[in-house]
Amino acid sequence: MPEPDDERWMDAAVELAWRCPPSDSAYSVGAVIVTADGSRLADGYSREDDDDRVHAEESALSKLGPDDSRLRGATIYSTLEPCSVRKSRPRSCTQLILASGISRVVLAWREPSLFVADCQGYELLAQAGLAVSELPGFAGRAQAPNRHLAFLFQSGTARAQSATIVTNSGLRGRSSY
């Protein structure tokens, strides 16, 4: 179930996603970690600090020690479903979140089958007992920083078709760019 501050924190995550250096081979994603009592603990975005492989959730978690007790019961807001399969690093963001003590994950956009065949972040996190919420009302805003990928979304493959539809709705939201 969404909570009152979910929109506020997802807003902050979307803001971070706009800071990502664009890449033709990866999404622009923002993530914010919020403690159980509602304070902002850490945040991150894709390719932060010139690390062209770092993911938003990974970047946020890397700013905290692995045993940081404030992670217990915390929520991570991510504009995109946390990855479950990853080529660039040994541990997926799903694995990092599961290891962190975070108990709730809120996402705006399920990962389309573009760079990996089938992202199962949502399912794996829920199966592990975390509370996972999706905010579909934010999908367009989460997709908008990924407009540089539009040529990939429009590649005509059957898998990309649903992604094309959602991306177009995102483009409508920020047509001034």
Ligand SMILES: [Zn+2]
């Ligand atoms: Zn990831």
